[in-house]
Amino acid sequence: MSGRDEVLQALRRATPAEVPLPDVERLNAVRYPDVRERFAQSVVEVGGRCIQVEGALEDALRTIPEYAAARRVVSLVPGVAKANVDLAAVADPHELHDVDFCVLPAELGVAENGACWIVQHGVQNRAAAFLTQHLAVVVRADALVHNLHEAYARISIPRPGFSMWLSGPSKTADIEQALVMGAHGARSCTVLVAAAEGGLATTF
Amino acid sequence: MTGHAERAKEFVADEGRMHWHDQAVWFVRNKRDVARSFVPEWEELRSLGSQIKAHTLSRLPDYLEQFEKNATANGARVHWARDADEHNEIVHGILREHRVTRVVKSKSMLTEECHLNEYLEEQGIEIVDTDLGERIVQLRREPPSHIVMPAIHLKKEEIGDLFHDKLGTPVGLSDPKQLTEAARVHLREKFLGAQAGITGVNFALASTGGVVVCTNEGNADLGTSLPPLHIACMGLEKIIPSPRELAVFLRLLARSATGQPITTYTSHFHGPRPGAEMHIVLLDHGRSRILAREEYRNSLKCIRCAACMNTCPVFRRSGGHSYGVTVAGPIGSILAPHVDAKKHADLPFASSLCGSCSDVCPVRIDLHHQLLAWRGELASRGLVPLHKRVVSRVGAWVLARTWAYRVFGKLLRLLAPRIPNPWTRQRDLPPMPRESFRSQWRKRVRPR
Numbered sequence: 019m020s021g022r023d024e025v026l027q028a029l030r031r032a033t034p035a036e037v038p039l040p041d042v043e044r045l046n047a048v049r050y051p052d053v054r055e056r057f058a059q060s061v062v063e064v065g066g067r068c069i070q071v072e073g074a075l076e077d078a079l080r081t082i083p084e085y086a087a088a089r090r091v092v093s094l095v096p097g098v099a100k101a102n103v104d105l106a107a108v109a110d111p112h113e114l115h116d117v118d119f120c121v122l123p124a125e126l127g128v129a130e131n132g133a134c135w136i137v138q139h140g141v142q143n144r145a146a147a148f149l150t151q152h153l154a155v156v157v158r159a160d161a162l163v164h165n166l167h168e169a170y171a172r173i174s175i176p177r178p179g180f181s182m183w184l185s186g187p188s189k190t191a192d193i194e195q196a197l198v199m200g201a202h203g204a205r206s207c208t209v210l211v212a213a214a215e216g217g218l219a220t221t222f
Numbered sequence: 223m224t225g226h227a228e229r230a231k232e233f234v235a236d237e238g239r240m241h242w243h244d245q246a247v248w249f250v251r252n253k254r255d256v257a258r259s260f261v262p263e264w265e266e267l268r269s270l271g272s273q274i275k276a277h278t279l280s281r282l283p284d285y286l287e288q289f290e291k292n293a294t295a296n297g298a299r300v301h302w303a304r305d306a307d308e309h310n311e312i313v314h315g316i317l318r319e320h321r322v323t324r325v326v327k328s329k330s331m332l333t334e335e336c337h338l339n340e341y342l343e344e345q346g347i348e349i350v351d352t353d354l355g356e357r358i359v360q361l362r363r364e365p366p367s368h369i370v371m372p373a374i375h376l377k378k379e380e381i382g383d384l385f386h387d388k389l390g391t392p393v394g395l396s397d398p399k400q401l402t403e404a405a406r407v408h409l410r411e412k413f414l415g416a417q418a419g420i421t422g423v424n425f426a427l428a429s430t431g432g433v434v435v436c437t438n439e440g441n442a443d444l445g446t447s448l449p450p451l452h453i454a455c456m457g458l459e460k461i462i463p464s465p466r467e468l469a470v471f472l473r474l475l476a477r478s479a480t481g482q483p484i485t486t487y488t489s490h491f492h493g494p495r496p497g498a499e500m501h502i503v504l505l506d507h508g509r510s511r512i513l514a515r516e517e518y519r520n521s522l523k524c525i526r527c528a529a530c531m532n533t534c535p536v537f538r539r540s541g542g543h544s545y546g547v548t549v550a551g552p553i554g555s556i557l558a559p560h561v562d563a564k565k566h567a568d569l570p571f572a573s574s575l576c577g578s579c580s581d582v583c584p585v586r587i588d589l590h591h592q593l594l595a596w597r598g599e600l601a602s603r604g605l606v607p608l609h610k611r612v613v614s615r616v617g618a619w620v621l622a623r624t625w626a627y628r629v630f631g632k633l634l635r636l637l638a639p640r641i642p643n644p645w646t647r648q649r650d651l652p653p654m655p656r657e658s659f660r661s662q663w664r665k666r667v668r669p670r
Contacts, residue, residue, distance in 0.1 A: 025303075115410075130260075130483060132484075170469045180490070181492075182489040185483070186486050192353070193401055195374075196378075202352065
């Protein structure tokens, strides 16, 4: 008998009487008086920066020192002036090893934990998001929800594909509990909350 | 054979370090309390987590088959392993087929449990742990001492010496920021040179066939977005029904583990990247045996947050290595005897049964009840040392007889400080009261 059948048979013998699945939607989950303010606060608490974009996105980006200093810039948000790496032209993700700055669009932001929902549908090189030294994430102000339950009710997970919650910069506290930003991935993460009428593309 | 008590003795011999470790781990427990305080529905969330797991376990084979079907539809290949050896052979087989000699691995307690590193190294494959704490203990050639913070037993100066020796950092470097930077540079090279990436799995979604991996460093993502081969290794209890339930566990996991509202990266892998391959290895390794046993079944709900360790007074003062197993602390002490009851017979006794573990567990595992259940079972299977059995027998006999209790109470108040007692080797016995509680109470209720 194959490993698969043997494991399944052992489990079937061991499985207890069915226990009902509770209804998660009945949970009265935390909500905030001002979702935009709480989101911004959470982003800061997870080690990120949050900028409310009132005018042009480019003007807001230019206030980020790491963007101003960046040489190799990837952007999956259209209209970013300094973007000079075309992901579609990158045959091997290893070519992205020296990316300085990456701008990603997010479909959704979650107020309770500062997480942004970032989706890749299959064509582009997702390595850019992890190899880059610094990150900016753009999310629309009307795409902010209170908690993760609301978030999962609104998103759809690409299949096949890659998607993630990103909450702040890469970090570690593995050496004596000292929090250090920039473990392997982005050293900084700036979340730009854009006014609703941006017409942002939200997937890459 | 050395047991928990002997290994703990080595750890507590350095009293300064023991207190430092105790404080470091307790600090994390405190952060969990703070994070929990921001979620008013926390207790309800714990109940939901527990009930979802109970449901999933009651339909485990169905959900696994559903997962396999959907994962395959996403383009991943699913493998089944009965035990650790088979798991290692499957992983090696995939690597061999792709002629892989350099692998990066993100944190996976399951592959630690299977001793995958040692196995692959014997086959001539370089396997590099990329979680900073895991890399530190790998360079020291020792196991992790904590499932979330693998190097929590080490001081920064020791890590500085290690990095000087292995990575060529300047002598005496002990600044965590500079040490982390050195590791970043070292591991970037490994990421860029790897031919395959191995990850663990935090949650697997039956309805979508995807696996979810949570990290703060981003190492699982770097390890899977560069090489053309991703192997995800998971225990078969990691399955949950759908993304709706995932929300519950993601809200519980990081808060319970480190006091964060969510980890930095929570990656949902649904099939391979275009042009790449993704394999998922499902491992039983004793889990079906646990499922069959009602009194221990709840332990399969564990989401590996380590809150039970961080709160455990025994873990905090004896260190993770004293348990001699990958998953230490209260949860490890109830899991390990299922694999080898004789070898790990002392672990269920490495507890004061204070119940703090059960109080913090995000999925409400009845940890201290299971520790007690194991003690009974081990005793009836003759796996408890003679002195413990004698003491328990005498204790039971005395506690069942009022007169004997009275006599022994009096005797012990007199003799306890004078009897040689292994318990007092590392601690002081509190001063004995002059009279029994019974007589103190009598005086209070009926004062003369």
